[in-house]
């Protein structure tokens with residue numbers, strides 16, 4: 210009986226781990242999308258600042274801290290991913306010095 214109980218526990222644990230992994234992967238892809246939108250918004254603000262010679266410091270800082278929050282949450286999610294490229298927002302292994310997706314230098 211102990212053998213069966215053990216087998217059931219093992220299967221349950223495996224299923225839970227798989228579900229956790231799937232949830233993390235999903236959250237990560239959500240965050241990646243969010244990050245890309247933030248970068249885009251920041252780029253638009255910056256563009257209009259340059260174009261109109263009119264600084265909107267407050268909005269820029271708000272977006273920057275939002276981006277930092279997303280990057281932190283992404284690196285908090287445990288998984289196969291080591292870090293996130295700050296340039297293209299793709300996940301990259303932690304031992305990479307340059308992003309394999311866009312070639313940006315990684316810190």
Ligand SMILES: [Zn+2]
Nearest residue numbers: 294297308311
């Ligand atoms: Zn990149």
